[in-house]
Amino acid sequence: MVNRPKIKGTAWETKCILALRNAGWPFAERRALAGSLDKGDLTGIPGVVAEMKDCRTLTFGPWLKEAQVETANAGADIGFVWAKRRGFTDPEDAFVVMDGRTLIRLLKASGY
Secondary structure (H helix, E strand, O other), rough: OOOOOHHHHHHHHHHHHHHHHHHOOOOOEEOOOOOHHOOEEEEOOOOOEEEOOOOOOOOOHHHHHHHHHHHHHHHOOEEEEOOOOOOOOOOOHHHEEEOOOHHHHHHHHOOO
């Protein structure tokens, strides 16, 4: 039986990984599922966790909580949700959602 949401999600994750590789992270790749100890959908960028979503309904709250748990599971510094935006196919046009602590940490690390 074909699991269309799984196929759609895998395709989105693959697009996001390719965008990261093209932007200069050659070791970025999809991470295998790990159940309750899941560490997100991204590996190959140390300290970074991404939860990638391609869903009709955007539910950022639960997704962000999922990313936060996965960030803790991975012992990572940065975690975010990368959600496909309706009407767009490029991951660079997608929504990226993170909590305020992560934003502040990123701004400080960038010299702001």
